[in-house]
Amino acid sequence: MADIRDDVREWTGEPRLDVLLEHYYGLQLQSAQPYAGVLKVETDKGAYAIKRFRKGEEATWTLVEQVAEHVKQAGYIIPVPTLTQQGKRHFPGFAHRYMILPWQDGQQMEKWDRDGWLQVSRHLALFHTATRDWESEVDGATCLHLGKWTELWRESRRQMAIFQMAADLAGERQEMDELWLNHSIYADTMVDNAVQYLEQAGGDRLCLETSEHGKVCHGNLHRRNVLRTAEGVQLIDWRHLIVDVRARDLAQWLIYAYGRTGKPEIVVPLLRAYQSVSPLKEEEYQLVYAQFLFPHRISHVLYQTYDRQKYTTRQAEAHLNQAVTVEEKKLMLIRRFPDLIREAFGVTVPKVDWL
Structure with a gap:
């Protein structure tokens, strides 16, 4: 002992x-x-x-x-x-x-193969389907985001403006401040695009309407949170679970798959696998696309840096650089997504003008 x-x-x-x-x-x-x-x-x-x-x-x-x-x-x-x-x-x-x-017995998905990607998509659909008629009893919890995308994204935009002011007016600017100011216009533009696109698609009303297909998201989909088991796959680490429509999880999953493979085309077999369990409504593709547009990684780093002061200056720089890289890489997926789903599923998703 x-x-x-x-x-x-x-x-x-x-x-x-x-x-x-x-x-x-x-x-x-x-x-x-x-x-x-x-x-x-x-x-x-x-x-x-x-x-x-x-x-x-x-x-x-x-x-x-x-x-x-x-x-x-x-x-x-x-x-x-x-x-x-x-x-x-x-x-x-x-x-x-x-x-x-x-x-939970199993092995983490260290190496992805086609079957692994498809299994996770089907498994995710099973989870979402099981939450269709669930009703929350957790009043006022920060994990309740259903029907609040516009409110949350606008609040993120407001926080970014405050963080810009804090960086701009700092008596002794740190390298992190300069780095954020250099990328702030890009981040602001992405948030504004996401909000405008969401509102044109139907806004939070659309989110609430699609909640009949699933009301809870895992919220943190990546390889370390997927186990291969004797029965197939299993999701672990549920501490980021959040009340929201399935488009949120799907968008994160597709972005992650694209980031790991570098191939925008990966979204087609993943969406087919998901829909073999639970078909998507045409308007849900627009919600996925709106999630693509929002710079989640940048917003998270800024909040952890300026509001919670979680990182040292050097850590903050590294995290922000990585977040910007991820968001910029995502632009290829944003450009290709409307064409890919039109060709594969006959679904038309409006593309933002500047793309």
Whole structure:
């Protein structure tokens, strides 16, 4: 046990994790190993994943539990935190707060093949379909975005203006300030285009109308959150789960696939695979396209830098440079998407003028 304690202390900063697990869960720690951002622990009652429980996540995990209970009726399983013996989702440690979830066997999707891409698309459709008649009980949570795209995007534009002013008026400009000012006009233009396009497509009314096909999104689709299992694939890490229409998840998934492959054409087989489970309405393609237009990565970096002050100057520069690169690379997908879906599905999506 001493060796396990030493290893766990090195990995997590927790000197007596075994004592905490026994006290809060009645679990006897047998072994531990870091794995893909979590700590896998073997106990006398099975394997678990230990994750940090971050400040402000209470409402999100309440939402996850509600959605998990609902989709279970359709045979879709979302792992939820195992409650402590005191009925809590998390427990305090020496370094941080933590929660434990049942361990899911599988391998991360390190290398993508055609079958893997298609499996995830079909699996995503199954999840969205299972949320069609779900109703939220989490009042006022920040994870409720259904029918609020215009409001949220305009608020992001307002924040960008404040961040521009902060950078412009800084007594001693940092390199991050100069970098943001250099790209601010581009970001502003993208937000304005996204809002205008959304409003012309039908705005938040359209989002609400399409919610009958799915009301909840995973919210963080990438390879580290997909497991290959004996049954196929499984999505993990649900802490970014958000109440919104499926077009949001689909757009993120298509952008990610394009980023990994460099081929705009990848969207066609992925959309076909998704629709083999749940067909899309013609207007939903416009919502996907509107999501393409919005510079999500840039907006996120700016918020984390100027509002939350999460990054050092050097970290902020690196994140913003990466975000700009991603957004600029996305332009090829934005240009090609209307033509690709017209040829493949006979759907016409208006293209923004400057493209």
